[in-house]
Amino acid sequence: MSRLFLTKRRPTKCFLPKARVIGAEPAYDLLIVSECRPAETLAAHGTIPFNHGLRGRRMERVGDARGLVLGYVDALNAVDEAMRAAIPSLERLADVLGLVRSHGIINRSGQVGTYSYSVHGAGCRFVSDNGIEVDVDFAPDGSEIFDLWRLRWYGLSLPEPLDVTDQDLRTAVRSLQPLLTEVRPGWFSVAS
Known part of the structure; x- marks a missing residue:
């Protein structure tokens, strides 16, 4: 990771x-x-x-699409760490789907540590205790993928919401390649 x-x-x-x-x-x-x-x-x-105490202040100051995308990636990493710490059997975040669907080990929605979660379709929506939402889908190989809608929703959930256009987000995500990879049209993943 x-x-x-x-x-x-x-x-x-x-x-x-x-x-x-x-x-x-x-x-x-x-x-x-x-x-x-x-x-x-x-x-x-x-x-x-x-994410060591500066993300919120930096995001409030930066207020642009690139900062929002980088903040989303950071928040996704924080969710991954928190979930794996709370559920030791998770090898990767995508395993949440299996725990819900195949094993019934956890409910479709609930609270784990400081995050509430809700499994949907091919992904999961996580909400931190301060209201920041990170919605992510999982590719067939288990990698975390996201689209512009998920980035935008993340921005709107910040303590000081950032409302950026899809065009600005698209430009920001493409400018961050090869750090981010477009896995299919309009869907992105953090390079491994």
Whole structure:
């Protein structure tokens, strides 16, 4: 799973110990890495997790489609972490569907940790305790996919809602490639 990190340095190369860079977004001083050490170790390298208390303020300040897309990816990662911590049998977020449909281990909707969830069709809608909504579908291979509608709904659910146009979102998502991949027309996934 990838993680977003704010960095005090221009993210052009990997300076984090035991991390593999899979992308960077210099305009936002973001580094997207996988296999990271704990946040306290990263802090010594001038880097903090994107969701480490700054996401809300940064999203309120940035107020644009690219920031919204990056915030959605960060929120999706936070949902994944919280669900896997609460349900140890989850290997990936898509396994929620199987737990509901095949095994009846969890209900179609409910509360897990600080998130309420509601399984629908090919995906699940998660709502954090502060009202932020992250709706995601799952591809047949279990990867998390989302479209412009889900990004827009996420933006509208923020404490200070961001209402951006579909065109702005489309431009933002395409500008973030190869960090994001268009898996089918209008549907995107975070590159692995």
